Amino acid sequence: MAPITEEEIANYLANTPDFFERHANLLAAVQLSSPHGHRAVSLQERQAVLLREKIRALELKAADMIRHGTENSAIADKLQRWTRELLRTREARDLPAVATRAIATQFLVPQVAIKVWGVSPEHAHEPFAQGASDDVVALVSSLTRPYCGANPGLEAVQWLDDPAAAASIALIPLREGAGPQAFGLLVLASGDAQRFVSDMGTDFLERIGEFASAALSRLRP
Known part of the structure; x- marks a missing residue:
């Protein structure tokens, strides 16, 4: 009998969402390498780290969008003032x-x-x-x-x-x-x-x- 492959395990877990509900103790028992060092962390801690990183990336993206929006608004105001100067000019x-x-x-x-x-x-x-x-x-x-x-x-x-x-x-x-x-x-x-x-x-x-x-x-x- 052929050994079970990692892909088969991954597919099983992906298609069996209640697996960790039936085996909740595994969430604390599974140890993974930390993305911020060589120490081992639990699966739950690793997921928390990844989630914090995603949240931080979204915060930076939102801040960047706000900054660009503010800059564009300021440029639009300047463009309006410039256009007003043209409209107020009588002599061609x-x-x-x-x-x-x-x-x-x-x-x-x-x-x-x-x-x-x-x-x-x-x-x-x-x-x-x-x-x-x-x-x-x-x-x-x-x-x-x-x-x-x-x-x-x-x-x-x-x-x-x-x-x-x-x-x-x-x-x-x-x-x-x-x-x-x-x-x-x-x-x-x-x-x-x-x-x-x-x-x-x-x-x-x-x-x-x-x-x-x-x-x-x-x-x-």
Whole structure:
């Protein structure tokens, strides 16, 4: 007769839940190695340890979710205040300066720059309408979502006051509707290499791009 295998024992115990009710003394008698040392502990103590570890993991996960919720709420409030600044701006020509200044203030971004192209003739000589080459225009139109990451030395980074201090950047394309052609670019930069990283979520940056695009469309014909 073949010996009983560990798998058969495990299956029997799993399918016979009242086994330990009939043999309650085994719960105290069975000795297992402790996960926190080499001493032997009872099955009950081992289960209690595992349960405490699961509870601790759930507590940490809940705390992390609360923290992220609080951070997202704070960002949403800042986004609302920034949007309000755009809505309160009467002169269209003032919008690029208001948008960049408010981003720097509300989101504590050290450097912010903006360029808009294809503007109406009355805005063609404004500083924000100058300096975007055909290469930049093509690059921005190829972006389907904001670019975040290290500073690769792109031409658009030169729009910043101190390009050499930009350790990480975010490039936010400006578009009207869902069309592929972009009409502008927001450049955010930080001296902190971890401020804008390639695997970060871009939901709020996309919202900034949408609101800025809607406001700055007033500069176009």
